[in-house]
Amino acid sequence: MSMDLNSTVHLHSGNRMPIMGLGTWQLTLETAETVLYAVNLGYRLIDTSSDYGTQPGIGEAIRKASIDREALYITTKVEETDDSYERTKSNLDELGLSYIDLMLIHRPPATGAGEELWEGLIKAKNEGLVKDIGVSNYSIPLINKLIEASGEVPTVNQIEWSPFGYSQEMLDYSKGKGIIIQAYSPLTRTLRLDDEKLNQVAEEHGKSPAQILIRWNLQLGTVPIPKANQKKHLEENLGVFDFAISQEDMGLLNSLNEYYSSLGWSLQYV
Ligand SMILES: NC(=O)c1ccc[n+]([C@@H]2O[C@H](COP(=O)([O-])OP(=O)(O)OC[C@H]3O[C@@H](n4cnc5c(N)ncnc54)[C@H](OP(=O)(O)O)[C@@H]3O)[C@@H](O)[C@H]2O)c1
Known part of the structure; x- marks a missing residue:
């Protein structure tokens, strides 16, 4: 399987998404500078959210980059308490963009699957404000509820995902529905980088543990979005x-796999 940074995965909408991206939660260095550096290195997918504080800097980097907007892929999110349609418009304003590639519901609301949030995103998609819509931190039953209510299958479920915490059942379900898993905290926020077996595989390949975790995702067909502030990490x-x-x-x-969460959550897949 030959892959490079320009490789993409197929979404059931017919659109395509880069096979890996850059996370920007707690991008503590100057965001625009870091994102521009990353884009110049070849990163094409940038993940953000209305609550990360990185949208204005990402927008600035996109405007400064000598690359077409269409060559970049921007994922952002609405919060569970938002009016999702209105939040989509304010995210566009913060980013300074005319469309968003992928808009996600950040997490399901405490009660229910967020059918109203989903309707707002469907409206935003129908109006061309976003190209694709999806979810984040959703279990299989919650995704099924959204589909039952709307007939609209999310293109992506962004969930915590690493060899230490993943679900074969979720992977099989997602493949069956044509849903792509975006893997967040793919480097376990560094907490498991010293794992003995991971290091054994890394040494065998002459690679770092972080590179093995990213490659594991690529070979699984899941889309990792590692975050890095440091240029050497990028x-x-x-x-x-x-x-x-x-x-x-x-x-x-x-x-x-031990259903490990570096965020200290109990991962709910089924
Ligand atoms: N949807 C959600 O609910 C949700 C939740 C969490 C995260 N996310 C998204 O997923 C992205 C990634 O997850 P994350 O930020 O939680 O964690 P992560 O990507 O697993 O880990 C980030 C940490 O790894 C370090 N790092 C990066 N490359 C490294 C390397 N090659 N070697 C050693 N350390 C390295 C970074 O250091 P430096 O920064 O110092 O370079 C940073 O401390 C987020 O930024 C965000 O966009 C989404």
Whole structure:
């Protein structure tokens, strides 16, 4: 399977999405500068949210970058307490963009699946404000509820995802529905980078543990969005296209699953 930074995954809407991206939660360095640096390195997908505080800086980086807007892919989110249609418009204003590639419901509301939020996003999509809509932190039953209520299948579910915490059931379900999993906190916020077996695989390949975690996602068909402030990390995280993890080592990495959450959550998949 030959992949590079320009490779994309197919969304059931017919649109395409880059196979990896840049997370921007707690991008503590100057956002515009960091994102511009990343875009110049070749990052094409940028993940943000109305509550990250990074949208204005991302917009600035896009305007400064010598690359067409269409070559970039921007994911952002609405909060569960928002009027999702209005929030879509204010996200567009903050970013200074005329459309958003992918708008997600950040998390399900405490009660229910967020059918009203979903309707607002469907409206925004029908009006061309966003190209695709999806969810984040949704379990299988909650996704089913949204589909039942609207007939609209999310294109993406963005969830915490690493060899230490993932769900084969969610992967199978998502593949069956044509939903792409975007993997957040793919580097476990660094908390598991010193794992012995992960390091064993990394040493075998002459790669860093972070690169193995990113590559594991790429081979699984899930889309990792590692965040990095540091230039050396931004660069290192792109060094994932000149090697492949063997089937045996993929098995070893898969066996590390303990439904671990670096955010300290109890991950709900089913
Ligand atoms: N939808 C949601 O609810 C949700 C929740 C959490 C996150 N997210 C999204 O997913 C993105 C990624 O998740 P995350 O930020 O939680 O965690 P993460 O990407 O797993 O980890 C980020 C941490 O890893 C470090 N790092 C990056 N590259 C490294 C490397 N090659 N070697 C060693 N350390 C490295 C970063 O350091 P430096 O910054 O110092 O370079 C930072 O401390 C977020 O930024 C956000 O966009 C979404």
